[in-house]
Amino acid sequence: MPINIPDQLPAAGTLRKENIFVMTQSRAMSQNIRPLKVLLLNLMPKKIETETQFLRLLSNSPLQIDVELLRIDNRPSKNTPTEHLNTFYRQFEMIQDKNYDGLIITGAPLGLVQFEDVIYWDHLQTIMSWARQHVTSTLFVCWAAQAALKLFYDLPKRTRKVKLSGVYQHRTHHLCHPLLRGFDDYFLAPHSRFADFSTEYLAEHTDLDILASSEDAGVYLAATKDKRNVFVTGHPEYDALTLHNEYVRDVGEGMEPMIPVNYYPDNDPNQPPRASWRSHGHLLFSNWLNYCVYQQTPYDLNHFSEANFTKDDDSQD
Known part of the structure; x- marks a missing residue:
């Protein structure tokens, strides 16, 4: 099944060229099924590029997914047209009374900035705390993972x-953990960060299940017991060229x-660099959508309750 996104979102054209099934909102309205509601909080400067990357991974699922885009505040963007933000993105105040099956919070180029110096730090904490009562499962990526650990x-x-x-x-x-279903014993994944996620440190100071790690990069994947x-x-x-573009940018600066x-x-x-992590990325997102979201979420989101979730229930397939 496809992802359901606004008809005119730039990512739609890109994904169609890649032969990814994208369903427009107008067509989705004619289908009588319960799609998953996934919220994407995009903290990256180049929002169109980032939203396309995440939508690509969300598309590799048999589930229909309604995706809503969320921005952290209304400050002008240097890298994304104002018209795009006003058309496709929502402010938190517009959705805070709703419940969602899934939430993804992206990374942000804030690796050398202290949390208390991040201009939207208080607002981000509000959203992450809100998710505990309104979202079935939240995926924190890169800098967002460090912010959530804080x-x-x-x-x-x-x-x-x-x-x-x-x-x-x-x-x-x-x-045997659901997030690792189908994984090889070893896999490749890209990193681009200043944050340090030592395996020993997280094992000592959290109760997280550490699911994948690297001798060089530390913890890569971890989850709470209830997922x-x-x-x-x-x-x-x-994308294949993202690390290259970052490298060229840093050299230029x-x-x-x-x-x-x-x-x-x-x-x-x-x-030219070669992407060696695509299959892993698609499998990770597919497992998250299936085992952490679809298998856990209530059919009626109006009946969302933290009591619906058990810490060790891995039996649903």
Whole structure:
């Protein structure tokens, strides 16, 4: 089944060219089924690029999904046309009385900024706390994962001396966990962050199930026992050229960045990079939608209650 997005959203054309089944809102209204309601809080500057990346991953599911786009505030954007934001994005105040099956909070280029210095920090905390009473499962990506660990576990910001950038090998743990269904023992995934997610640190200071980790990149995937909060410290949504574009940008700004690890053939930035993580990214999102959202959410979202969720119920398939 397809994702259901606004008819004129730029991502729709891109996804159709990739032979991804996109259903417009006008067609979806004629189908008498209960689609999943997924909210995407997009914190990235280039919102059109980011929304396309996440919609691509959400599309790989037999479920029909209604996607709503959310922005953190109404400040002007340097990278996204105002008309696009006004047309396709909602403010939190417009949706705060609704319930959702899933919420995705993207990363943000705030790796060297202290939480209390983030202009929308208080508002973001409000949204993450709201999700506990209004969302079945929330997926926190990269910087959002660090922000959620601060809010839910009071973990201080841990920053690496050198930015982690590249494609790293990860080992899966707890292969019977629903989020890891179909995973290989080892898989590749991209990272681009200053945040430090040490396996030992998270194991000592949280009760999270640590599901995948890397010797070089630390924890990659973790989840609460009830699967209502899922933390992804990397970027499975990235396109093949995203790390390249970030590298070129940093070089242009005189930052002298390290060449992204295990990304360019022969470690040569002049050669076209190759995406080696697509299958993993699609499988991760498919598992999240099925086992953390669809299998857990109430049929009638008006009857949403935290009591619906049990910590160790992995029996639903």
